[in-house]
Amino acid sequence: MSRLQRVCINCGSSPGLLPAYMENASLLGRHLAEQKIEVVFGGADVGLMGAVADAALACGGRVIGVIPESIAAKVGHRGLTELHVVASMHERKQMMFDLSDAFVGLPGGIGTLEEVLEVLTWAQLGFHGKPCGLLNVAGYFDHLLRFLDRSTEHRFVRPEHRSMLLVANEPTALLNQFREYAPSIVEKWIDRKP
Numbered sequence: 001m002s003r004l005q006r007v008c009i010n011c012g013s014s015p016g017l018l019p020a021y022m023e024n025a026s027l028l029g030r031h032l033a034e035q036k037i038e039v040v041f042g043g044a045d046v047g048l049m050g051a052v053a054d055a056a057l058a059c060g061g062r063v064i065g066v067i068p069e070s071i072a073a074k075v076g077h078r079g080l081t082e083l084h085v086v087a088s089m090h091e092r093k094q095m096m097f098d099l100s101d102a103f104v105g106l107p108g109g110i111g112t113l114e115e116v117l118e119v120l121t122w123a124q125l126g127f128h129g130k131p132c133g134l135l136n137v138a139g140y141f142d143h144l145l146r147f148l149d150r151s152t153e154h155r156f157v158r159p160e161h162r163s164m165l166l167v168a169n170e171p172t173a174l175l176n177q178f179r180e181y182a183p184s185i186v187e188k189w190i191d192r193k194p
Contacts, residue, residue, distance in 0.1 A: 004178060006038040006064070008100035010115040011048040012108030013075065021107045024137045024171075025051035028106065031171040033061025040099045042092070043067030043084070045077035048106050053077055066095045093118065102131045102178045107140040124161045129183035133166035133174045141167070160184035 009029075015022050025048040032039055033056040042049055043065025053063045062081040072085045086092050093115065105116035120132045134141045145167065151157040164184060168174035 004035075004037050004101050004175065006040050006100050007032060007175075007178075008040040008096050008103045008119075009049075009052050009106060010042070010103065010108065010112050011052065011106035012112055013042070013044050013047040013049050014109070015047050015051075016107050018138055020138045021048060021140070022051050024135060025049075025106055026055035028052055028104070028135060028171045029055030029057075029061070029063075030059050031175070032056055033059035035175070036061075037175075038062040038064060038081075040064045040066070040096050042096070043072070043077055043080070044075040045079075046075050048108065050077065052106070053080060057081075064099060066092045066099075068092055097122075097128075100130070102181075103133070104174065105132075105134045105141070107137055113144070120165055123164050123183065126185065131166055131178040131181035131183075132164060133168065133177060135171060135174055136167050136169055158186060160186045 011025060029039060029052040039052060039056045039061060041052060044050060044067065056063050057079060064082045065077050065080045066084045066086060067076050068089055069085050069087060076083060084095060086095060097119065103119045105112060122128055123132055148157060148162055152159055152162045161184065166174060166177040166181065168177060
């Protein structure tokens with residue numbers, strides 16, 4: 001893969017239970033800024049989202065937020081390099097995808113999970129070859145990873161597609177995986193009849 005210029009971060013708008021979540025969000029933001037990699041994220045100034053953005057900005061990084069107008073006045077981050085206010089969640093996700101070279105999921109809730117899995121689904125279908133990964137802070141995604149392994153064992157997911165989701169416990173390792181990533185090109189269907 002060519003040099004990463006922009007990485008999309010999907011994560012919670014809450015800080016979560018463990019201090020490690022906020023600590024690693026800040027660590028990732030700093031790490032990206034230090035490597036001159038721009039951050040693309042959901043545009044909020046709260047929770048893990050705000051921690052990633054604030055840490056990157058504090059290190060002189062560029063941070064691009066994309067937020068729906070329905071929540072921009074409540075939680076929109078006002079100190080970003082760029083803030084795009086869009087009409088809908090669909091427009092938000094499409095713009096974040098278009099702006100980004102890779103995608104990282106940090107701990108978060110239903111929205112984070114949906115965003116990570118949607119981009120992974122698009123990769124599985126061959127719509128893009130951008131790397132997708134999880135920063136598995138304190139084992140947060142362990143149950144999701146076991147579910148995906150079980151889906152593979154039960155022949156709902158191809159092993160090649162399962163391997164598209166990169167996982168690491170710290171930012172440097174995940175970004176190194178991104179740089180070495182080569183997408184699998186294989187038909188999605190496992191037992192498709194002619």
